Amino acid sequence: MPKRLSAALAAVLCVVTAAAALAVTRPAPATAATGGFDFTRAQVAVSGLRSPWGMAFLPDRSALVTERTTAQIWRVYPGYTPALVTTIRNVYTAGDGGLLGIALSPTFTQDQLVYVYFTGASDNRVVRFRWGYPDAQQVVLAGIPRGQSRNGGRIAFGPDGMLYVSTGDAGNPGNAQNPATLGGKILRVRPDGTVPPDNPFAGSPVYSYGHRNVQGLAWDAGDRLYATEFGEDAWDELNAIVPGGNYGWPVCQGVCGDSRVRDPLVTWHPAEASPSGLAYANGTLFAAALRGTRLWAVPAAGGAVGTPVTELQGRYGRLRTVALGPDGWLWVTTSNYDSGGTPVFGDDRIIRIPPVGSWPPASPSPSPSAGPPLSPSPSPSPSPPGGSSPCPSPSLSPSPPPSPSPSPSFSPSPSPSPSSSPGASSSPSPSPSPSSSPSPSPSPSPSPSPSPSPSPSPSASASPCPSPTPSPSPSPSPSPSPSPSPSPSPSPSPSAGTRSCEATIRFVLSWTAASRGELTVRNTGTLPISSWIVTFTVPNGLSYVQLGNGGYTPRGGTVTVTNQPWNGTLPPGAAVTMDFAIGWSGGTVEVPVATCTAA
Template identity: 45%
Template sequence: MYTATPRRKVIARARATASAAAAVAAGLMLPLAGTGNAAPPPVVAPSAKVPSSVKTISSGWTIPWGATWLPDGSALINERDSVEVYKVSQTGTKTKVAAQPLIASPNSGETLLGIAVSPNWLQDHYIYLYHGAKEGNRIARMTYDGSTLTGYKTLVSGIKRGLHNGGRIKFGPDGFLYATTGDAGIPGESQDKQSLNGKILRLTTDGKPAPGNPFGTLVYSYGHRNPEGLTWDAQGRLWETEIGEDTWDELNLVEPGKNYGWPTCEGECTTAGMSNPARQWHPAQGVPGGLTYTDGALYIAALKGQRLWRVPVDGTTTGTPVAYFTNGYGRLRDVVKVPGKSALWITTDKAGRAADRVLQVDLT
């Protein structure tokens, strides 16, 4: 979460920056950590595709927060505050999913965040949820029979709930569930390896610490503030987007056991033992939401920046980012690759009551 005063200070500082930062202030590129504002030559795969067009797939949403794909090619998309889940076909047909028992909502927002389909779907029909319950955030599991979610079971509890909740959950190529957690507005939680807040967690399908976790607990990496995007590239490397405080938001290449700095560092720093971001940028250019990978590039949905960033990657190197659809569709919350198509789905955020949409971006 951000207050208006710190953001205005950030924008004022950006305007006062020397001409090397002009491209950043104009929203043309993200500065590369470690090199000031200079960007390396573009890294573009020979078969790379780029966004070419956008259309509305589904309308009538109110803060659709997470999206995940079923084996039949349809998506499950949840609304954050209404705690509703819908099945959406690739042609846009939208069907409400009943939930028994209904997932209770507390009195504040950010209730139902991430959603993920089990990698063993054909055997178990499990759906995983990041749920903001009254007593705190939790990771839960339910069974989906094609029309109804039943059998709510808490797998992980004890995640503090507050201003920064993280909330993205995705299964990695190793079959384990990864979850981002925010610092809940208590910065010290991020550096406490015994706390579940300010972390990326890695767990089994039953909610236990995954084998090989660096500390023998659920914690995979720490020192995060409010991470909301997770994805893996073609080589299985984990990337993460993170909302900073006043000055820098981040794109991180995540490795097990690494410390990503918060609250000692926001963006790049020289503190021993802390990992610098692969990219960092001012909030005015794109407070990051969801993240996905396809065709040699990372795609970042921007909230405040209201644009889609394409960041080419080659190994651990990121090339020059390019922004698409700047300020054309409002805040962008999540972005996912559409199975079987050269396309992305993007959910919009806080356009107004029932005014949000699911967009399709074609890649050519």
């Protein structure tokens, strides 16, 4: 045992009745500009995920999102169907374990390294792989205790370039004060997993200890580290993390009143919080609350905090991850397919909140629908007045891995794959398919014609990346006919095109999780469609079908589903998949034939 760590743990801590540090029982009312973001314009950007957990942004401003229960990594962009990147092998998803945190190397544009934290057969661990070669994994940190609950899982690179890893006590409270284990700690290692010489305990990756279950890490503008922590039954915590700090668990929760223990900055009752992800922006710490079904905004300046306020309370259910996107918007994921959640139509989702005064103004539509597809080399989009362009830069092509036998590449493909959707069987496709289009053009790809004026139209999509529309080619001016009685011949009219769609239904039946139905609508015509209606009959084997809007249909009844605003416009060949609740008690279920009418 390192001497400094041994000495720090030698004292026996007293059990102290916890009091509130900055106890939150009646949150202050929020304003429309909390933390510099306009929560009145919060919008659904991505839907159809399954228990999303970690999020990291690629250089082209798309995001990689991990799903805890499927062990899959999806690539998402607002308004586009998520694209499957890969499935991480040998992940165990029992309890609250699974595929958890994700981070990109600080030098990703050079080394293209992706880091993930997951629960394995015998431990929790962090591995890394080169973009495009997910099977050529290198273990960065192993031996983190795993359990049915309290597996930690957040990973993030700090301003110092070091990798920080949050762990839980794995259901064994003694781990938190035990220097010989990595459970109940915040760990700090170099990108290759080795221990930095300036860690507080010589030769140990332990940075702080006495934690029950840390799931949020964030740094403020002064490079101060903060963490959110699940308490037991009395207090959840927001802590300022210092090297070598002891945060009290399991001896006490909340304010301990002992100089040997670091007291929290803020405490909440678990019903108000159960905090997971944490992000910092504009002098504010944002904490995503699971059981509390809200986003906490805590003013933070110079290491001190102000009165927390709430946003999004009850609007989207359980909130797992919050991150400041490279587009300047706040990204928040829901976690309604996890235990304790009640999934509704469209879950799980990613919500985006624009900064105050952002360009372009948000549409009343609840979801952004513009933005270029993630092709290898999209054309640049117009920049907002007085700022840099919010649209994606060219995607990266994968570099070869150090392994002599790389797995198949998942590099971006210029062809969108409209059928790729979470929860459905599909081949890995790295480029999200557009689920909506900002113009009647059958292709959302930017054209090489001059960019349009940056002034948004009244129906502008909420996405910060408007799609350029083709400039019409100038037609020659007609010359007057020498005939005194000109009789122009009618020009042949172009084909009017067709609007049509097809709908397919799939049932996901489970004894251990919520059974559900999935409806996929595909545009089979030659023109974009912005309105469609699907009907089908509740089949034998199901007692009911319930849509996200509350519509309830018993066995034998006809279900009618109409396009929702967040699905936007479907280009030809594109598809959108959505969920609905079903009543299933066992036995065979007939898959009904669905009819789809497009307009």
